[in-house]
Amino acid sequence: MAGPGYAVIDVETTGFVAERHDRIVEIAVVxxxxxxxxxxxxxxxxxxxxxLGAQHIHGIRARDVLDAPDFSDIASDLIDLLSGRVLVAHNAAFDSRFLYAEFSRAGFDVEEELPCLCTMRLAADIIPGSGRSLADCCAAFDIELDGAHRALVDAQATARLLGEYIAATDAGFWHPYLDRAASGRWLSATSSSDVGTRWRARGSDATAPEDFLTRIVERMPDLSGPTEHREYLALLDQCLLDRHLSVHESNELVRRADVLGVSRSTCQRLHREYFDLLVSVAWSDGVLDTNEIADLASVAQLLSLPAEVVTTALVSRPSVTVADSAPSAFALTPGDVVVITGELSRPRDDWHAELVIRGFVPRPAITKAVTLVVAADPDSLSGKARKARDYGIPIVDEAGLVRLLS
Structure with a gap:
């Protein structure tokens, strides 16, 4: 008798080598x-x-997975969802290889693999001449595939494709797979809670961090002084090098304000002073161009300043002058060591060549001698990025590097 049915899966990964260093970053089961x-x-x-590897393909950012579960956290759930069912995927060799590699890392010994079917391979017999990609196979049955390379979108499309395959073929083809899955003994595990409670879908904002300023403690009284204020502003300037506040940077600003005893209201004042210094620099040549206006608007938003401060900056200079304080203490100078991590839009070899031409020293590894790390994603979870944070080395994205070199 046929078993409960099929478990269609799709995974998004950091790369292609499951047996070595690449990992699953998103999984869906239908x-x-x-x-x-x-x-x-x-x-x-x-x-x-x-x-995270090729983020331009799967579209997942490091900040999206910071609070996501590890594979080991959901392994028992997956066993419940897969047990007794036929495993199905489009290019099943790829998905199943990653699945079993992750189970192995989580400490599960997979002695016998699940019965498995590949909708890509089945296409050759069921819809010959249609092409092998998921998009081609879905097009043959007018199945919508909007948002490919998101695990659930691909898994749902594959599930519908499987339904069309089943309807178009004799039931006798499928029953042996179903019977084998239903009667087989696979991994054994017991979920500690209902399946799915630890799972976190892409786009979920349930654990999204609040604006960093709202997380800074409001102290009464605030006993911090000029030294603490300069240290906070130095960190703020470093965090804003690429005009982007990563989750790690936001958390560090909150932590540093707490250590220094700087209150939220003082931070608000410091943010305004910092912004006014930037406005002064922008006005130093007597004109604000469109790039400078866009830059000021970006900084104002990152610092939670009201929109009217930008409007005011367009028509009048602030009372501070450039001489009052340097709004940006960080700058690259010839001889500085730069490390690149992740896949940038421009090939790494090209960037290395340009850095050398400009007098900088590209290096493959992080040491305390490194001046700057350039990451495809400023919240990168790579070993290089983690070590850079330990050493207090600034991390910027590719646009930030362009900004520093311009």
């Missing part, structure tokens, strides 16, 4: 019954504790 009807779906991001 249940399909023996007749081809979808009966349930689950999805979650996973924290791979490493660089």
């Amino acid at each position: 249940h399909v019954d023996a007749g081809g009807a979808v009966t349930g779906s689950w999805e979650t991001l996973l924290n791979p504790h490493r660089d």
Whole structure:
């Protein structure tokens, strides 16, 4: 007798080598019954504790996975979702290889793999001449595939494709797989709670951090002085090098304000002073161009300043002058060591060549001698980025590097 049906999976990964260093960063499971009807779906991001790889393909940012579960956190849930079912994927060799590698890392010994079907391979017999990609196969049945390279989108499309395959073929083809899955003994695990409670779907904002300023403690009285204020402003300037506040940078600003005893209201005042200094620099040649206006608007938003401060900056200079204080203490100088991590839009070799031409020293590894780290994602979880944070080395994105070199 046919078992409960199929578990269609799709994974997004950091790369292609499951057996070595690449990891799953998103997984989706869709249940399909023996007749081809979808009966349930689950999805979650996973924290791979490493660089996310080709982010331009899967679109997942490091900040998205900072609070996501590890694979080991959901392994028992997955066992419940997969047990007794036929595993199905489009290019199943790829997805199953990553799945079993992750189970192995989590301490589960997979002695016998699940019965498995590949909708890509089945296409050659069921829809010959249609092409092998998921998009081609879906097009043959007019199945919508909007938002490819998101695990749940691809898994749902594959599940619908499986339903079409089942409807187009004799049931006798599918029953042996279903019977084998239903009667087989696979991994054993017991979830500590209902399946899916630890899972975190992409786009979920349930654990999204608040604006960093609102997390800074409001002290009464504030006993911090000029020394603490300069230290806070120095960190703020470093965090804003690329005009982007990563989650790590926001958290460090909150932590540093707490250590220094700087209150929220004082931070608000310091933010305004910092902004006014930037305005003074922008006005130093007597004109604000469109790039300077856009830059000031970006900084104002990052610092939670009201929109009217930008409007005011367009028509009048602030009372401070450039001589009062340097609004940007950080600058690259010839001989500085620069490390690049992650996949930038420009090839790394090209960047290294340009850095050398400009007198800088590109290096492959992080030491305390490094001046700057350039990451595809400023919240990168790569070992290089983690070490840079330990050493207090600034991390900027590719646009930030361009800004510093201009």
